[in-house]
Amino acid sequence: MRLNVLLLPGDGIGVEVIREASKVLARIADSFGHELALSEGLLGGIAIHQTGSPFPDGTRDLALKADATLLGAVGLPEFDNAPPDKRPERGLLGIRKVLGVYANLRPVRSYRALIDSSPLKNELVDGTDMIIVRELTGGLYYGTPRGIFGSGTTEHAVNTMAYTRSEIERVAHMAFQLASKRRNKVTSVDKSNVLENSQLWRRVVTEVAADYSGVTLDHILVDNCAMQLVLNPKRFDVVLTENLFGDILSDEGAVLAGSIGMLPSASIGDKRPSGAWVGLYEPVHGSAPDIAGQGKANPLGAIGSVAAMLEYSFGLVDEARAVYGAIEQVLNNGRVTADLKPAGKPASTAEVGDAICEALSARAVSA
Numbered sequence: 001m002r003l004n005v006l007l008l009p010g011d012g013i014g015v016e017v018i019r020e021a022s023k024v025l026a027r028i029a030d031s032f033g034h035e036l037a038l039s040e041g042l043l044g045g046i047a048i049h050q051t052g053s054p055f056p057d058g059t060r061d062l063a064l065k066a067d068a069t070l071l072g073a074v075g076l077p078e079f080d081n082a083p084p085d086k087r088p089e090r091g092l093l094g095i096r097k098v099l100g101v102y103a104n105l106r107p108v109r110s111y112r113a114l115i116d117s118s119p120l121k122n123e124l125v126d127g128t129d130m131i132i133v134r135e136l137t138g139g140l141y142y143g144t145p146r147g148i149f150g151s152g153t154t155e156h157a158v159n160t161m162a163y164t165r166s167e168i169e170r171v172a173h174m175a176f177q178l179a180s181k182r183r184n185k186v187t188s189v190d191k192s193n194v195l196e197n198s199q200l201w202r203r204v205v206t207e208v209a210a211d212y213s214g215v216t217l218d219h220i221l222v223d224n225c226a227m228q229l230v231l232n233p234k235r236f237d238v239v240l241t242e243n244l245f246g247d248i249l250s251d252e253g254a255v256l257a258g259s260i261g262m263l264p265s266a267s268i269g270d271k272r273p274s275g276a277w278v279g280l281y282e283p284v285h286g287s288a289p290d291i292a293g294q295g296k297a298n299p300l301g302a303i304g305s306v307a308a309m310l311e312y313s314f315g316l317v318d319e320a321r322a323v324y325g326a327i328e329q330v331l332n333n334g335r336v337t338a339d340l341k342p343a344g345k346p347a348s349t350a351e352v353g354d355a356i357c358e359a360l361s362a363r364a365v366s367a
């Protein structure tokens with residue numbers, strides 16, 4: 001398969017973690033016989049320095065041509081007081097909009113070697129493996145009317161939670177398709193006992209489920225879901241939810257995994273003619289100016305984002321499993337960066353990347 005991927009290292013540790021992630025991508029392409037077509041562009045602070053814009057036209061063109069984009073992080077302290085359109089973060093919103101990514105996927109896995117870093121009891125977290133699918137471009141964050149109106153005692157604020165049938169359908173289809181490649185279960189989250197919006201959500205998701213006879217669907221109210229995520233996270237396979245609920249629940253899910261440096265994310269749009277899903281993949285962390293340039297950054301969130309890209313954009317489930325397996329192996333061997341508090345001397349960012357590549361090569365030989 002041809003893997004047509006754009007790299008956007010961005011700022012700070014983004015550059016360091018993407019260097020390791022691209023090594024891993026190259027190793028996977030080599031081991032599994034895929035053709036890797038890589039391009040590289042500017043986004044964020046570095047793009048402002050070199051072109052005057054956080055999201056230059058050249059980057060937009062590259063992103064529209066690629067099947068998937070792997071992003072490091074954006075943000076430089078020198079821009080903290082810059083006007084909004086001259087801030088690195090504006091580049092992030094720009095690329096999400098241009099790519100039309102409407103679903104945010106957060107894989108949440110517990111790694112046995114990190115289980116003690118979770119604030120929950122080990123037996124609750126062990127074996128957790130879910131994906132939270134959050135609708136990204138609708139709901140309260142975008143609905144109109146919105147604003148703060150009036151003054152004095154009549155001052156009031158309005159936000160609107162709006163969804164169209166088609167917005168719900170497309171993200172629901174994505175959740176069911178993902179589930180059909182996993183453990184065949186979708187849990188749809190809503191607040192249908194109170195909100196009409198959720199009543200439409202539940203009805204449309206139930207209708208979409210009829211197209212996927214091998215996947216079971218259950219519905220859960222968002223308050224109960226928040227509780228079940230910490231009481232029994234193993235019960236979830238694919239969690240499907242709207243924008244605001246997903247924003248809150250995905251951060252709750254993140255706590256299950258340990259360090260912020262471990263967390264991948266994926267934002268997905270429509271299918272390209274090549275059959276690949278358009279996707280923007282990035283670790284959840286930022287540019288970490290406090291450790292940038294020191295070789296201390298944990299690259300496993302970026303490397304996990306490579307696994308997510310292989311699985312969701314290209315449907316390469318075995319390749320994704322190989323990357324997850326290599327991450328597990330490196331964690332078990334304790335060759336990890338300082339944020340994961342290894343017993344011995346912490347490994348550098350590059351040493352962790354090399355260890356992942358070695359683990360992948362060893363797996364390829366033994367397979």
Ligand code: NAD
Pocket residue numbers: 013072073074075076077089092260261262282283284285286287288289290291296297298299301337339
């Ligand atoms: P941050 O995620 O960059 O850092 C928070 C803390 O976690 C820091 O102490 C950092 O050293 C540590 N950390 C983060 N990633 C790590 C990793 N991979 N390995 C080891 N330690 C890691 O968040 P912040 O400090 O609030 O933001 C810094 C800059 O990043 C800001 O400019 C912010 O706007 C930007 N930011 C960008 C994104 C993005 O590009 N998606 C996301 C969040 C923040």
